[in-house]
Amino acid sequence: MDWSSLSCSACVLIILFLPLGASDDRLVPGKPLSPGTTIVSDGGDFALGFFSSSGSMPSNLYLSIWYNGIPELTMVWVANRETPVTNSTSSASTLSLTSTSNLVLSDGADSHVVWTTDVASSSSSSPVAVLLNTGNLVIQSPNGSRVWQSFDHPTDTFLPGMKMRIRYRTRAGERLVSWKDARDPSPGSFSYGCDPATSIQMFLWDGSRPVYCSTPWTGYQVKSEGEFLITNTSAIIISLAFVTNDEESYTMFSVSDGAWHTRFVLTYSGKLQFQSWNSSSSTWVVFGQWPRHKCNHYGYCGTHGYCGTHGYCDETVLPVPTCKCLDGFEPTSTEEWNNSEFSKGCRRKEALRCGDGFFALPGMKPLDRFVVVGNTSSKECATACGRNCSCMAYAYTNLSRSIANGNMTRCLVWVRELVDTGKLGTSTDSDTLYL
Secondary structure (H helix, E strand, C coil): CCHHHHCCCCCEEHCCCCCCCCCCEEEEEEEEEECCEEEECCCCCEEEEEEEEEECCCEEEEEEEECCCCCCCEEEEECCCCCCCCCCCCCEECCCEECCCCCCEEECCCEEEEEEECCCCCCCCCCCCCCCCCCCCEEEEECCCCCEEHHHHCCCCCHHHHHHHEEECCCCCCCCEEECCCEEEEECCCCCCCCCCCCEEEEEEECCCEEEEEECCCCHHHHHHHEEECCCCCCCEEEEEEEEECEEEEEEEEECCCCCEEEEEEECCCCEEEEEEEECCEEEEEEEEEEECCHHHHCCCCCCCCCCCCCCECCCCCCEEEEEECCCCCECCCHHCCCCCCCCEEEEECCCCCCCCCEECCEEEEEECEEEECCCHHHHHHHHHCCCCCEEEEEEEECCCCCCCCCCCCEEEECCEEECCEEECCCCCHCCCCC
């Protein structure tokens, strides 16, 4: 997909037509930000200000953070995406920092509050709001502690250093939410974030319907320190991390020093894209996109019933990956399968008999709808599944080399239908499925 159709090239920066203010990197009480002025991060990579989309009423303004210094205007965060403020010549909209450490966006038409950070804080004589060179807008108290940050409230963009997490106590966490269309930053129908049921895999939803899910984190995703992208001029190293502690689980990524502007963005058409800015061609280069193929879509290779879901997407088939049945299964409807209609999935060739044992399927993406069985040995994991005649499959990994502290193993078992698996291009101990 051509990124130029997704970016905000149709947007109009109000600062292009009004005198620029000082390019400071912070707001303080008593000195509000208004249309025509910006704050710019200390390193010059990001700017905060007002923009108007030419697709909406030109008097409607949005408070946003965008990449500074590149010719294609690209937003990474929008504060008031559902409620634009008014661009009025008689009374300007403003963003102010209060003595209670809150950012307040007021409409120019009648001065009512459109958006606020709503931080519960006592009055302070010198709070400050700083735009960091990571693209993170933070409110700091006089002692330097952060009381609020935009990274905890993402819109459609996942930047290096941000966290996509699930908090165990509330089962709540951050999600990316797409724009409604190329010119409208209001929330669209697509969202992306951690699965609140398991905390160890990521989902892309269309409303409440799953569109795509990542492989559950069984260790293979961090089997190396990073990934290399070789470009015309340099190599970009992308490091992925999954962190779990007593309070939350989260994923984040970082890029090597000197790398191009790099981000994940959830497009309004429902694609999660990994993009880097190429200054030579002045374009966003898409290095990755999910779902990658039609058969990567959630449940594409089988969605009906407990006995008709055991198809998988074989990503090793080129040039177009296709659905196949797991070993020991056959298409539920051979006629439909031969006509590339895979929704009924596969069925067992022979009835499952309890105690038959398991055989290994290396290079398989672990499936959705699993149950996590705490820290166990490989033998204990197999036993946990084998003694339950409803257990269909299991996967095991030792994560002691993939986490910062302590030893940890993970056993995943499936006691229902096998949904949304796939064959990967590589094989390690931690992406072997036992069926």
